[in-house]
Amino acid sequence: MPTILQPQSFPPYLYRMLQSILFLLLLVAAFGLFAWQVRKIRANILVGRDRDMSGHIAERFRKTLLVAFGQQKMFKRMTPALLHLVVYVGFLVINIEVIEIIIDGLFGNIFGFHRALKFLGPVYDVLMATNEILAALVIVAVAAFWWRRNRSQPVRRFTGVELRAWPKLDANVILYIEVALMVALFFMNTADLKLHQLRGEELPGTFPISNLLVGLLPSSEGTLHVLERLGWWIHITGIFLFLNYLPSSKHFHIILAFPNVWYSRLVPQGQFSNVESITNEVKAMMDPSFVVPPAPTAPDGSALAPTPFGAKDVEDLPWTNLLNAYSCTECGRCTSVCPANLTGKLLSPRKIIMDTRDRMEEKYESPLIFRPNVYGPEAKHEPVTDLMEATLLRGKVTPEELWACTTCNACVESCPVNINPLESIIEMRRFLVLEESAAPNSLNVMFSNIENNGAPWAFSPSDRFNWADDLFAAEKPAKTAVA
Amino acid sequence: MLRCALHDVLGRSIPFPMSPTTPTAGEKRQINVPVMADLAARNESPEILFWVGCAGAFDDRYKRVTRAFVRILDHVGVKYAVLGLEESCTGDPAKRAGNEFLFQMQAMQNITTMNGYGIKKIVTACPHCFNTIKNEYPALGGEYEVIHHSTYLQQLINEGKVGVSGGESFKGRRITFHDSCYLGRANNIYEAPREVLAALDADLVEMKRSRANGLCCGAGGAQMWKEPEPGKKDINIERTEEALATLSGKADALANLGGVETETGAPAAHDLQGSIIAVGCPFCMTMMSDGLKNKEQESKVQVFDLAELVASAEGINA
Numbered sequence A: 001m002p003t004i005l006q007p008q009s010f011p012p013y014l015y016r017m018l019q020s021i022l023f024l025l026l027l028v029a030a031f032g033l034f035a036w037q038v039r040k041i042r043a044n045i046l047v048g049r050d051r052d053m054s055g056h057i058a059e060r061f062r063k064t065l066l067v068a069f070g071q072q073k074m075f076k077r078m079t080p081a082l083l084h085l086v087v088y089v090g091f092l093v094i095n096i097e098v099i100e101i102i103i104d105g106l107f108g109n110i111f112g113f114h115r116a117l118k119f120l121g122p123v124y125d126v127l128m129a130t131n132e133i134l135a136a137l138v139i140v141a142v143a144a145f146w147w148r149r150n151r152s153q154p155v156r157r158f159t160g161v162e163l164r165a166w167p168k169l170d171a172n173v174i175l176y177i178e179v180a181l182m183v184a185l186f187f188m189n190t191a192d193l194k195l196h197q198l199r200g201e202e203l204p205g206t207f208p209i210s211n212l213l214v215g216l217l218p219s220s221e222g223t224l225h226v227l228e229r230l231g232w233w234i235h236i237t238g239i240f241l242f243l244n245y246l247p248s249s250k251h252f253h254i255i256l257a258f259p260n261v262w263y264s265r266l267v268p269q270g271q272f273s274n275v276e277s278i279t280n281e282v283k284a285m286m287d288p289s290f291v292v293p294p295a296p297t298a299p300d301g302s303a304l305a306p307t308p309f310g311a312k313d314v315e316d317l318p319w320t321n322l323l324n325a326y327s328c329t330e331c332g333r334c335t336s337v338c339p340a341n342l343t344g345k346l347l348s349p350r351k352i353i354m355d356t357r358d359r360m361e362e363k364y365e366s367p368l369i370f371r372p373n374v375y376g377p378e379a380k381h382e383p384v385t386d387l388m389e390a391t392l393l394r395g396k397v398t399p400e401e402l403w404a405c406t407t408c409n410a411c412v413e414s415c416p417v418n419i420n421p422l423e424s425i426i427e428m429r430r431f432l433v434l435e436e437s438a439a440p441n442s443l444n445v446m447f448s449n450i451e452n453n454g455a456p457w458a459f460s461p462s463d464r465f466n467w468a469d470d471l472f473a474a475e476k477p478a479k480t481a482v483a
Numbered sequence B: 001m002l003r004c005a006l007h008d009v010l011g012r013s014i015p016f017p018m019s020p021t022t023p024t025a026g027e028k029r030q031i032n033v034p035v036m037a038d039l040a041a042r043n044e045s046p047e048i049l050f051w052v053g054c055a056g057a058f059d060d061r062y063k064r065v066t067r068a069f070v071r072i073l074d075h076v077g078v079k080y081a082v083l084g085l086e087e088s089c090t091g092d093p094a095k096r097a098g099n100e101f102l103f104q105m106q107a108m109q110n111i112t113t114m115n116g117y118g119i120k121k122i123v124t125a126c127p128h129c130f131n132t133i134k135n136e137y138p139a140l141g142g143e144y145e146v147i148h149h150s151t152y153l154q155q156l157i158n159e160g161k162v163g164v165s166g167g168e169s170f171k172g173r174r175i176t177f178h179d180s181c182y183l184g185r186a187n188n189i190y191e192a193p194r195e196v197l198a199a200l201d202a203d204l205v206e207m208k209r210s211r212a213n214g215l216c217c218g219a220g221g222a223q224m225w226k227e228p229e230p231g232k233k234d235i236n237i238e239r240t241e242e243a244l245a246t247l248s249g250k251a252d253a254l255a256n257l258g259g260v261e262t263e264t265g266a267p268a269a270h271d272l273q274g275s276i277i278a279v280g281c282p283f284c285m286t287m288m289s290d291g292l293k294n295k296e297q298e299s300k301v302q303v304f305d306l307a308e309l310v311a312s313a314e315g316i317n318a
Helices: A012-045 A057-069 A072-076 A078-111 A116-120 A122-150 A165-199 A208-216 A221-248 A250-262 A276-286 A319-327 A333-337 A349-363 A392-396 A399-403 A410-414 A421-435 A441-453 B002-010 B036-041 B053-058 B060-076 B092-096 B100-117 B127-136 B149-158 B191-198 B235-247 B282-294 B306-314
Strands: A472-474 B028-030 B048-051 B121-124 B145-148 B174-177 B203-205 B276-279 B302-305
Touching: A012 A078, A012 A221, A012 A319, A012 A349, A057 A072, A057 A250, A072 A078, A078 A116, A078 A122, A078 A165, A078 A221, A116 A122, A122 A165, A122 A208, A165 A208, A165 A221, A165 A250, A221 A250, A250 A319, A276 B100, A319 A349, A319 A421, A333 A349, A333 A410, A349 A392, A349 A421, A392 A399, A392 A421, A399 A421, A410 A421, A421 B100, A441 B092, A441 B100, A472 B060, B048 B060, B053 B060, B053 B282, B060 B149, B060 B282, B060 B302, B060 B306, B092 B100, B092 B127, B100 B127, B121 B127, B121 B149, B127 B145, B145 B149, B149 B191, B149 B306, B174 B191, B174 B235, B191 B203, B191 B306, B235 B276, B235 B282, B276 B282, B276 B306, B282 B302, B302 B306
Parallel strands: B048 B121, B121 B145, B174 B203, B174 B276, B276 B302
Antiparallel strands: A472 B028
16 A cells, blocks of 8 residues: 555654645646646637627626526437536536635645535535535436447437547547546545544535445545545546646537637627628729728738638638637537538538637647547548648538538527537638639529629529519408508 | 419419419409609608519519519508619628628629618518628618518518408418528527418418428528539428428327438328418528429429418408
């Protein structure tokens, strides 16, 4: 047995000191590493185009409360909503215990106290009991999640070209870590409980699940102490590891869902963004007296490189779309309601969001783990040898995917954290059409029809009013009208 | 004689005598659709501008919707006008396809026309025109009150200006409403079309994927003008199958409507004969009609726009 865990063979104060110092180091390392990774992600998001999302505080606050905290959009599908609610509430409540663990770890050892929040009395009882019940429910929910993903016929949205290799492993790793954390929690509580029982003391708090498990542990005080410490250390180390796994994982959504919902588009979903630079050009064309405002310059007054119309790569997308990419937990609700995807087309809105994240990390900063998706031949990717040439458009997202979109907004509507895949699709279509003239031929015909005939079809504009010819109505007795 | 008349209107025989294009026997009078330029010349201004849209002006099938809606406008005596030859594509298909330049050219042209006439209020029977003018024209200087005809019809019914009586009765007919994306999810209009249909006293049935969960007909985003990408199925077939399953009462028995497998041997609880798929969008109209033809159900089930149903129930078709 490791000496460090054995109080007898060591002066007790030294042993406690050592634990505190070790914990402090761990705490600083964990949050330092996390901050370092968050900075990288922040930098990635900020390579996106400027978009003013300020104002409308009340509406944003309400949306964040309802959609992010309240999980409003999750409840369109009851089963996953309830399972997710358990894990979500469990996460929130167990975090209170994490605060206690941090206080205990930093000061409890030195000042000789244990379970810092016990002064809450009956509230502490309720808190610990809720915690334990939720932890047990989390294990059940996670088991259900695992089953939904890994059975021979998984839920349809957990399949698809973008959900293999790393994303598939990532989803399972999250589930395994969650179970491990809960098991460690039970270990800690049960050992603590039995230790107190053996000593004839009463452990503050109520532990309904651990009470059932006491019988499973040995009755040696030394072993129990080791088990309690092991549970405590594994639980908190696990949490710190998980914290630092988040930036590399889809699970980062537990943090970014909130800012992402805060920065939701507040305009009707049918309203597509306006391209101001084009507005200036069109105005100048139609009105010779219109003065085109000067192009924005760099802070030192030098001219900026002209920005393309639409998006070819991640830095051409508005920063909100890049925030979207980091808020995505790859649940696939968007893809499961996409009419194109449902009918077997290549388009999957989730893939576009995942590709955006991969591309940001490929081109710019990446967190600890970076495993971009590699697609098989069914994704119909053109082979790209140079990574820097593998832009988001064509390098990751093929025109075939983009042209399959009906702009129906089903993906936007379905996303529980208000991600907008449609906007990225339109930005890339703009690049294809305006920068590459690479629209499908039939669409080019439609464009020229609009230009020449003022209608998307090849009709003569002089026939536009023919529908009104020979239009008759039955004479109706006036009584029905305005009765 | 009736049959001849119907042959005339539809260009094909109608297996059941009642149809929302059935002319009412009796007096008829010609409607001269007021054009904005004429009104302006007389220094008059209309209460509403009826934005017809390209489909409403050129598509043979949707022209019937335009005509039905004009009959309603005429019937309620509202002072309206159309732009006539001065109307041009809103630019919606160009914008959805990524051609922002062409969109803005079209938008500015239309805005110049409408601002020149001092237009305040616009009603349109096309959700795409509706969305574009309402949401995307303001940034380019075109600010109007824009109403989709489903909302307008609902207002007319609520105000008692349209009684939805005196014409064809829809009592007991099974009708399902197909939500247009640009009306529903794009602009949150779900209830107005349903309230219009409810006034018909028909047997309104909902598809499993309806309102915010409605499935696109497959024509939005400029898909109307191109072939679909390779896949297992066309979107309008998927949607038509859902509509048919709903109308025939099979939908309850279907295991998986969320997937591609909508066809099973589930028993039909209702005869499809005389059922209606109601739409409020010219593209949905085309897609659902094509879907019915593909499923060889066009002799039993018909696709009608809300305006056609209201005009028919009101008995003002001629």
